[in-house]
Amino acid sequence: MFVINCPYCGEREQSEFKAGGEAHIVRPKQPTELSDDQWAEYLFMRKNIKGIQFERWVHTHGCRKWFNMVRDTSNDEIKAIYKMGEKPPVK
Amino acid sequence: MTNNLRVKSSKFIDETYKISFRFNNKTYYGYKGDTLASALLANGIHLVGRSFKYHRPRGIMTAGSEEPNAIVQLHKNTSRTEPNVRATEIEIYEGLEASSQNCWPSVNFDIGGINNFLSPVLPAGFYYKTFMWPASFWMKYEYFIRKSAGLGKSPTEPDPDMYEHKYIHCDVLVIGAGISGVIAAKTSAKNGFKTLLLDEKPYLGGSTIYQNSEYFKINNQISSSWLEKEINEIKKIDNLEIKTRTSVAAFHGYNFLLARESLTDHLPLHQRYEKIRHRLLKIRAKKVICATGSLERPLIFDNNDRPGILLSSAIEKYSNLFGVSCGQKNVLFTNNDSAYETAISLFQRGIGIEAIIDNREEVDSKLIKEIEKNNIKIYKGYTIVDTFGYRKINKISIMQLSKDGQKVVGSKISINCDCLGMSGGWTPAVHLFTQSGGKLKFRDDDQVFIPDKYPSNQISIGSCNGEFTLDEILTGISKKLKDFLNIKKTDYENLEIQSHFNKTKRNIWLLPSDKIIGKTKPFVDYQNDATAKDIKLALREGFRSIEHVKRYTTTGMGTDQGKLGNMHALGIISETAGSRMGELGTTTFRPPYTPLTFGTIVGRNVGEYFDVFRKTPIHDWHFENKAKFENVGQWKRAWFYPKENEGMHEAVQRESKAARDSAGILDASTLGKIDIQGTDASEFLNRVYTNAWSKLAIGKCRYGLMLNEDGMVYDDGVTTRLDENHYIMTTTTGGAATVLSKLEDYLQTEWPELDVYLTSVTDHYATISVCGPNSKKIISKVIPDIDLSDEKFPHMSFKKTKIDKVKCRVMRISFTGEQSYEINVQANYGKSVWEKCMQAGKEFNITPYGTETMHLLRAEKGFIIVGQDTDGTMTPIDLQMDWIVSKKKYDFIGKRSLYRSDTIREDRKQLIGLVTENPKEVLEEGAQIVADVSKSPVEMLGHVTSSYYSPNLKKSIALGVVKGGKNMMGQKLIIPMENKQINVTVTDPVFLDKENKRLNA
Amino acid sequence: MKNKYSIISLIKNSFSYHENWQKAWGNPEPKKEYDIIIVGGGGHGLATAYYLAKKHDIKNIAVIEKGWIGGGNTGRNTTIIRSNYLWDASAGLYDHALKIWEKLSQELNYNVMFSQRGVMNLAHNLQDVRDLKRRTHANRLNGIDAVYLNTEQVKKFCPIINTSPDIRYPVLGGTLQRRAGTARHDAVAWGYARGADEMGVDIIQNCEVKGIKRSGDSVEGVETTKGFIKTKKIGVVAAGHSSVIANMAGLRLPLESKPLQALVSEPVKPIIDTVVMSNAVHAYVSQSDKGELVIGAGTDDYVSYSQKGSHEIVEGTLNAILELYPIFSRMRMLRQWGGIVDICPDASPIISKTPIKGLYFNCGWGTGGFKATPGSGDLFAHTIANDEPHKLNAAFNLNRFVSGDLVDEHGAAAVAH
């Protein structure tokens, strides 16, 4: 059970949040131009990193805002949190 | 029996308060303050239970939560029964009823004891090697294995007690109220930190509080007196909350801990009514101080498990704290100085000590001198090689140890005794620390694991950090607390400490015997009957890792989770395998530290609070009118409204017919409603629905289908354009929350440039749908001001209006194929509007209908229900809804997936209608559809998704999905049931009014 | 030849105080080269090696395990075995496994305690009923024993379930597969290890793969903590760590690794003699031969390799358990633990070749891999040996995520009106 520092509401219990998977997978602007393979890459393929992962969370039971998190998936340590649209912090 | 072993009064025992209790159907007495174990010992009872595998007699071994043997069933055959309760933890109360477990007919004579004689053929893991023949017999073997396994008995009635949760956020949590914990809590609280101090026992002060020796002093006071004053002080501090009888079960990441506060278990039964039994504390602490203490180690030698063999520290506790003597002829067996503390305590109380066996050869300390001075025989450099006495120990044999400690030499000496105390040194209680993710390091000097790296803001202090003696504990504590709490000073800077404890220890994990190991039973895990020879067998068979050995031998898998024996198992493995202890690692300590009842974990979320119960604004009306309800997500929806003697079928037939013949009314308030505003609202809808929205006129409604990015149908509903930049979207009941969060996700992450705002208004509106040929007449009575003519208010359009003075929205939309109006009114007026419609419709026999009829009516029209006719594998094309997929739009969610090689296949499963050869025969929903039953295995083409008897068409109708169904119109197929085959014909899914005449009838 | 396990051998060995048992498997140092390397010494990996040696006559095989064999999900799951799956492809796969389970103890000469005590799945709403009926009909036509039970039949088969119509989500019915049941998880890994070892397979523990060496689009070997080992074929069966290995080979998989938790109660005398699963309220329970209630909890929603999940998941599960079995309120949780499960978008596994020659993946089993162990090993062995899938695992290829031909076992999760 993490404590998550929502960039808008401050520190809250994990139970107020939901995870949304890997971050920075941008929806292709022109899906019709993509091959089936490329589309599958967007749709299903994930890095699923053991270590530093960039991922999305949403404060479901609070401000309903999505944001990004940098977390070490090997020990669940949260390294950084930043708003949507902001540049990810450099490692 | 009288309390003949109550040797001395103790201030922890209230001898004016006598309590009677029953054990194995006999009545005994104890005093307030006793545990079941201390009370039994005071009555001379050691034998409490039988072991798991060999059914050996077992007694009380410890005085705490690490007890492996003395576990009992409480209140047999009642709703309050509880298996596997540790006699050492439960405080006695008037009416307590306990009985021995895992024995038959009684604990004194147990048939299962025969296993002890069979033990030569029952080594570790024997069951993996046998019971394989004949192959079909395993279930029979297993029946008997299961019967003999298990310990106590599960309750068979619901629990009469209540439980509760409590969330606590504190600055500093101190776990354990021994001397270190008390000092830490006082320091923390006095420095302004909101502090919580927890201890599993009913009293504060840990083991120091009953320490009564002149040899251990603080500031020239006996340590217990000094501590008592400290305790009195901390009770007065405002921002310090102290909870006793509270055991910390789990230490998770980010300093999240779970603790069980036991509130009524010590009260007489009649005082427990309407009270919370346990409270589960969910603690989030900024800082955690572990002062969890340490556990004394047993020693591993042949037959070290007999009743009457206890930990030496337990004997001391029973005598000092409870005033109970565990025996009259005590022998202590030790490898360190702790047993001498016990000896002195016993001696001071006049309890007989026969001898002390010390495996150290040359030792000397003030404590030992004191013992020798009193002419108690000390056998230095000796070990116990065997013990005797079936139901209770009566004799031991000892032999001299060789110099290297690997062998025994010389001849055997026998010593009579009625109680044996073992002291193998101390193991820091690092369980919680490791649960939190902490890493341990091994200290070779005294062979202990101590905390090394802290994974969160926490420290360990006192003996759980490997500081075992008073001076070790107290000299460093001040600096530690100052650093950890970031404070300048403490009250404990210059304590004067006297401690006469010699720290030398001779650690031998498995003591040598004069017999070959195969003939001995040196128990490592008492409860599971795992011995040192089992561990060695596992190693011989190639099991190398500690986890393998543990699993193969079941060491550490009992209800005590190996609190006593795990270290010895590790030691024996490393000695046998020739590896170093520290390198071998430890087994993982898993939560909970002490077992936690399910009821405690669940708290009040049982019965009606198991899950949220959502009600529509008209719920009370449905209830009053005897509706049957259906669970839809967290909602209770009216399912059908049976009149006298009607079953579901009759009710639904009547409701369905009424709706088409005259008028029906449905509570559709559960549908999700999302208010969409912003200059890009139309563009947004274009992207989330498959069809186009920009050209929808203000005041018009349109049906939309929403896909997942994988192209599969996800949700559907009607959306209405209220204004240029304002829409109201409806979603399915079950999909409301997920649709909104999915849409928010796209808005915030993919399309932040869009000016769109989404707000849920599901609960703001009551939605009342009136349908049927007379619906127009009814609505005109309810809302006389509105022009309902087809020209002014055609199908798929919307009007703002007022009923009395209350503004509301009316949509002319239909999920039944009938002319139909949907009134959306502010929820608190919903019931009133419903009643008004009922009143106005009375002359037209307006009939309330539930979800079942709604499903039937829409099936007649071939309308799908997402989730029933679709299952996450259906595209709009599969549903024969090509018309709703815009060819012009460049993109929408899921569009690209519709053009993958599999999704463009012509022979995918497609939605079709089915009619049965026999019009009365109603298909089973979920039944499979085939073309040919002659081949095996039969090729399944699809399944029946919806099926009803239509009272309006007077025949059975069904929807289904069938491979290539689109091109199978008119074809005959078969529904193969278990006992018959039903012939069906594929039809168009629209059974009624294909021309949509009824919408404007 | 290893000595055979039997009651006779137990008695014989008791005379020598069990001093003469052989090692169940050895502890070899890795050779320089193997014909095939299996990465991952869980049940699936060991079974793969066993069937490669047994059915395809390839003996120069190594199983490389970073920890200890059977220490991952094999030793952490709730041991449910069943084959009553909806889709033809799944039913084929899992029933293939179930048929092997039925003879596995004898085949391995190791008692895996496969107990056919039946698995019941409960329905709690009308869509559950439709879904379970649909599945039962499909099972029957696929030759899998499964019957639909009404509420009274459910109660009769497992009397301790609370079937009162007044509970929040009443039991509306259920399905029963009698051939289904449980097995002893450790024994499966150990039995396969012993069998594989006997045929010459090297089981190398405490050896972590650090890299996959490629030349062009073929594999050349693996870098490990015990040095480089050459091979032309690598079968990866690394469960939660599949993506980690895939990343080494420059491959991305459609997987997410999430925490899955389970727990056991203290042991008690027999109280529930079957396995009961309830998807709708999330409660899976059975009782082990030792007497512990074995309870499966759900997965968390975030990727994690920490083997820890959140307390809420456990609490939610016990919540559901008490709703269905109020008599368990005073039972105590003895131990809880977490595993890492690799989940595919369609909740079906991957047993497949990859775009890299000589590299094969067996992964994506999510929360239900244990039941497939023997079948998965057999079919993966076939796929590796022939460089071609068996017809039973052909549908479980990687390409389905491109074509869209998913085996969507969780698609039937209903969202009803």
Next chain:
Amino acid sequence: MLNYSNPITEEKSYSGLQMREVKPIMKLILRGKKREFLSAVGKSLNLILPAEANTFTKSDKLTALWLSPDEWMIFSNEVSHIGNNDYQIENLLNKSICKTNLGAVTDVTDQFVLINLKGDKIYNLFETGSPFNFNDFRKKKASVTQTILAKIDVIIQNESQNDVNLFVRRSFSQHLFSWMNDSASRL
């Protein structure tokens, strides 16, 4: 006239805790990101929307709760008339916000039920079912939070010491109120 049926009809009283629904209270959700939006709202209502997270502002007639960086809920301080749900303020905002494309205004009067709690045991009650840390919240003036209580989404507003407003979605409100009473009966 239409009858008015609010969900919570009883006022409940325990030692240290009183709970009741306050109705009818006009409630609106305001959405907007631009600076002009904030100033337009300010002008229309004579009330500055709180910019600081987890706080509220108040005028004679209205209270404005911060819900997210672009979302506020405003509600009337006094109860309005039963039988009339045409709110002047809503119409005003529609003109100044919606018509000018500055943001969105949505009537949520019955989306949320306002339960008022009074007494010194309010937080003892919350602690039995909410993971939120109320330590600072209860001390801080004008604090508001969205969190979970008994697994239900709630908005909690610290009106003054021992006086708290709780907003919950209507369809959940009876369940929550029942749960709160069950808990309160044992505080």
